Amino acid sequence: MNIAELDTPALLIDLDIMDRNLGKMADYARAHGLRLRPHTKTHKIPALAERQLALGAAGLTVAKVGEAEVMTKIDPPELLVAYPVIGKQKLDRLMTIAANTRVTVALDSLTAATELSAAAQASGRTIGVLVEIDAGLGRVGVQAGPDLLALVQRVASLPGLFFEGVAFYPGHIKVLNEAADVALAAVGTLLDGVVRNLEAAGFPVKIVSGGSTPTLYLSHQVARLNEIRPGTYIFNDRNTVLCGATTYNDCAASILATVVSTAVKGQMIIDGGSKTFSSDRPMGLEEVSFGRLLDAPEAVFGKMNEEHGFVDIRKVSKLFQVGDRVRVLPNHVCVAMNLHEQVYGYRGETVEHVWRVEGRGKLQ
Amino acid sequence: MNIAELDTPALLIDLDIMDRNLGKMADYARAHGLRLRPHTKTHKIPALAERQLALGAAGLTVAKVGEAEVMTKIDPPELLVAYPVIGKQKLDRLMTIAANTRVTVALDSLTAATELSAAAQASGRTIGVLVEIDAGLGRVGVQAGPDLLALVQRVASLPGLFFEGVAFYPGHIKVLNEAADVALAAVGTLLDGVVRNLEAAGFPVKIVSGGSTPTLYLSHQVARLNEIRPGTYIFNDRNTVLCGATTYNDCAASILATVVSTAVKGQMIIDGGSKTFSSDRPMGLEEVSFGRLLDAPEAVFGKMNEEHGFVDIRKVSKLFQVGDRVRVLPNHVCVAMNLHEQVYGYRGETVEHVWRVEGRGKLQ
Numbered sequence: 001m002n003i004a005e006l007d008t009p010a011l012l013i014d015l016d017i018m019d020r021n022l023g024k025m026a027d028y029a030r031a032h033g034l035r036l037r038p039h040t041k042t043h044k045i046p047a048l049a050e051r052q053l054a055l056g057a058a059g060l061t062v063a064k065v066g067e068a069e070v071m072t073k074i075d076p077p078e079l080l081v082a083y084p085v086i087g088k089q090k091l092d093r094l095m096t097i098a099a100n101t102r103v104t105v106a107l108d109s110l111t112a113a114t115e116l117s118a119a120a121q122a123s124g125r126t127i128g129v130l131v132e133i134d135a136g137l138g139r140v141g142v143q144a145g146p147d148l149l150a151l152v153q154r155v156a157s158l159p160g161l162f163f164e165g166v167a168f169y170p171g172h173i174k175v176l177n178e179a180a181d182v183a184l185a186a187v188g189t190l191l192d193g194v195v196r197n198l199e200a201a202g203f204p205v206k207i208v209s210g211g212s213t214p215t216l217y218l219s220h221q222v223a224r225l226n227e228i229r230p231g232t233y234i235f236n237d238r239n240t241v242l243c244g245a246t247t248y249n250d251c252a253a254s255i256l257a258t259v260v261s262t263a264v265k266g267q268m269i270i271d272g273g274s275k276t277f278s279s280d281r282p283m284g285l286e287e288v289s290f291g292r293l294l295d296a297p298e299a300v301f302g303k304m305n306e307e308h309g310f311v312d313i314r315k316v317s318k319l320f321q322v323g324d325r326v327r328v329l330p331n332h333v334c335v336a337m338n339l340h341e342q343v344y345g346y347r348g349e350t351v352e353h354v355w356r357v358e359g360r361g362k363l364q
Numbered sequence: 365m366n367i368a369e370l371d372t373p374a375l376l377i378d379l380d381i382m383d384r385n386l387g388k389m390a391d392y393a394r395a396h397g398l399r400l401r402p403h404t405k406t407h408k409i410p411a412l413a414e415r416q417l418a419l420g421a422a423g424l425t426v427a428k429v430g431e432a433e434v435m436t437k438i439d440p441p442e443l444l445v446a447y448p449v450i451g452k453q454k455l456d457r458l459m460t461i462a463a464n465t466r467v468t469v470a471l472d473s474l475t476a477a478t479e480l481s482a483a484a485q486a487s488g489r490t491i492g493v494l495v496e497i498d499a500g501l502g503r504v505g506v507q508a509g510p511d512l513l514a515l516v517q518r519v520a521s522l523p524g525l526f527f528e529g530v531a532f533y534p535g536h537i538k539v540l541n542e543a544a545d546v547a548l549a550a551v552g553t554l555l556d557g558v559v560r561n562l563e564a565a566g567f568p569v570k571i572v573s574g575g576s577t578p579t580l581y582l583s584h585q586v587a588r589l590n591e592i593r594p595g596t597y598i599f600n601d602r603n604t605v606l607c608g609a610t611t612y613n614d615c616a617a618s619i620l621a622t623v624v625s626t627a628v629k630g631q632m633i634i635d636g637g638s639k640t641f642s643s644d645r646p647m648g649l650e651e652v653s654f655g656r657l658l659d660a661p662e663a664v665f666g667k668m669n670e671e672h673g674f675v676d677i678r679k680v681s682k683l684f685q686v687g688d689r690v691r692v693l694p695n696h697v698c699v700a701m702n703l704h705e706q707v708y709g710y711r712g713e714t715v716e717h718v719w720r721v722e723g724r725g726k727l728q
Binding site: 007008009010041063064083084086087089090108109111112115132134138139140141142143147171258259260261262263264267269271272274275276278279280281305306307308310321322323334335338339340341360361363364 | 371372373374405427428447448450451453454472473475476479496498502503504505506507511535622623624625626627628631633635636638639640642643644645669670671672674685686687698699702703704705724725727728
């Protein structure tokens with residue numbers, strides 16, 4: 001099948017770029033002795049997780065139990081649920097997964113640990129635990145110090161759990177900020193203190209899992225960090241470019257759209273809006289815009305309704321007519337993937353794969 | 365099943381409020397002799413479209429051919445695709461639908477009309493056309509005047525099409541704005557001129573289809589308007605309240621979420637973010653926030669990642685713990701529905717219906 005035969009809107013994946021992105025990350029992790037546990041929330045496709053494992057990933061990361069269930073079909077060596085699993089329904093499902101797969105959960109509360117232990121004990125499973133620490137983002141995670149020690153002590157003593165180490169997400173560090181090096185070094189100092197204190201208290205810290213997309217290739221500079229769990233790197237997106245982590249040449253995913261109206265002068269309407277791209281805004285820009293038109297970067301995709309993308313073409317020399325097709329780089333590819341039932345992997349003009357986004361909408 | 369047995373996040377629908385919303389709209393349309401062709405993009409559920417038809421709707425409105433296909437299972441008397449249908453794949457599918465259902469398309473270009481005519485002719489179908497006019501929003505629609513006349517002339521002459529009337533969407537009118545009455549009157553004047561001119565030129569205008577949620581119950585005041593196609597009214601949402609169209613008591617849909625972390629002081633994290641609520645922002649507010657906590661309206665749901673909702677609870681007197689459940693009114697219910705595989709209709713604490721959102725993700 002040729003790209004020209006696809007109906008729109010359609011999410012396309014340039015397989016050459018994707019392969020390069022996958023290879024680069026695998027090489028980097030190997031070169032620096034970092035465990036790689038890719039976050040599958042970006043692609044949500046078991047076949048792509050399989051490629052990540054074939055390239056040396058130690059296991060897979062997911063955010064929700066439903067995403068973990070989707071990934072069990074490729075029988076990964078281990079699954080990290082990087083999200084507190086709260087409530088009986090999810091815990092029951094997690095224990096079913098753990099019957100055949102090594103499962104680790106990241107958590108930051110006594111409640112989460114106690115519930116997980118009870119579920120593990122009731123089903124005769126053993127679940128690994130990474131205790132989440134707040135490295136500065138202020139999202140989840142306990143503070144390093146007495147809170148952390150108390151939680152680790154409890155996790156280590158609860159039946160059915162084993163303490164594997166700590167996890168963090170340094171999403172507060174912006175690489176375009178001149179102080180990024182300083183901020184990263186501070187995270188390293190924090191982690192070093194955490195590991196020393198926990199080990200002095202008798203709790204070996206096997207895994208220190210962290211990293212964010214913007215700081216990914218600086219991970220080897222962070223003291224004690226020995227595992228990374230990147231997601232977006234497989235495709236990249238406008239925001240990874242805007243935050244300084246990648247270039248446009250590294251972006252594998254784009255959305256093919258059709259011009260459906262040119263009735264208003266200086267504007268065209270494309271057949272995708274918030275239900276195709278998501279309403280995620282560009283990172284670090286004052287401008288409100290929802291993607292970059294690859295064929296006309298000077299166009300401003302500045303407004304959207306659910307099915308209408310408003311593109312300001314006043315500064316564009318190219319002429320667009322109803323029926324023309326455009327390619328748009330989305331701001332945030334993870335949420336865009338979640339909106340598509342299937343996506344198309346291509347090389348040149350040939351569609352080589354039609355992948356169902358099996359993990360989309362797995363909210364629970 | 366009881367609500368307490370549902371896992372989270374889950375989208376709940378209060379059936380009493382929904383029934384009241386449906387009844388109020390049906391009564392209004394009947395009282396003022398307005399044709400009602402509800403837009404199903406809000407609920408995306410055939411069973412709910414069936415209720416709208418049972419209450420007197422003349423037909424259904426959809427945005428995409430894929431949504432039309434979903435709705436054919438309840439055999440509606442007519443389907444309006446309120447969106448230009450461009451490209452062979454969609455036109456072929458539309459003609460299949462038109463074999464058994466009366467189909468109308470709203471369009472604003474010669475290209476769309478010509479392609480539609482060719483497809484209709486090739487398949488032996490006849491398709492109704494509403495010519496879209498721009499009533500001031502500047503999205504789609506030709507300008508009233510020579511452009512409109514030229515397009516109507518062409519539609520009326522093309523084989524396989526019949527000109528039914530005009531459509532518009534006055535999304536630019538804000539009811540909280542003091543000039544809303546004036547703006548609406550201006551739309552009425554515009555429509556009156558359009559109808560007079562087209563009929564003088566020999567083109568009877570059977571249908572004048574329009575209206576937006578904020579101005580919905582003022583529709584009878586708009587000269588010439590004889591059909592409305594509201595969508596959001598079935599559930600309403602935070603934005604319909606913020607824009608002055610409804611009250612919180614009219615909002616039927618909410619999202620049940622669980623507190624998964626309270627590790628950061630003054631904040632709690634709930635188990636839904638942009639993949640559960642969408643990143644749509646509140647209408648007309650400077651504040652960035654993603655919903656209203658029904659149990660704690662003074663909380664600020666001010667930030668989200670894909671799976672994390674950050675709720676600032678510094679001004680909240682109620683204490684929240686990990687595992688607690690909250691209900692959140694989403695900013696924009698149409699895009700939220702699109703993110704859920706299924707939703708739950710309840711009365712009191714009892715879940716009466718589990719509906720699959722059959723039209724979700726129908727992008728094409």
